[in-house]
Amino acid sequence: MNLKLTPPKEITFWIAVALGLLALFSELGTFTLLPIAAFWLLFIGFALLVVALLVKGL
Numbered sequence: 532m533n534l535k536l537t538p539p540k541e542i543t544f545w546i547a548v549a550l551g552l553l554a555l556f557s558e559l560g561t562f563t564l565l566p567i568a569a570f571w572l573l574f575i576g577f578a579l580l581v582v583a584l585l586v587k588g589l
């Protein structure tokens with residue numbers, strides 16, 4: 532299996548980092564304004580990074 536991975540764009544990386552930080556703050560209870568569970572925020576962030584690695588230009 533030969534996957535050609537490409538690095539994500541900087542904006543995509545920072546969006547994923549922001550989602551991860553929101554998940555962390557939500558889990559710790561310091562940021563409770565989002566109606567979504569911290570697990571799903573973290574999952575969306577990691578999924579975004581995986582898609583960005585697989586899709587060129589994202």
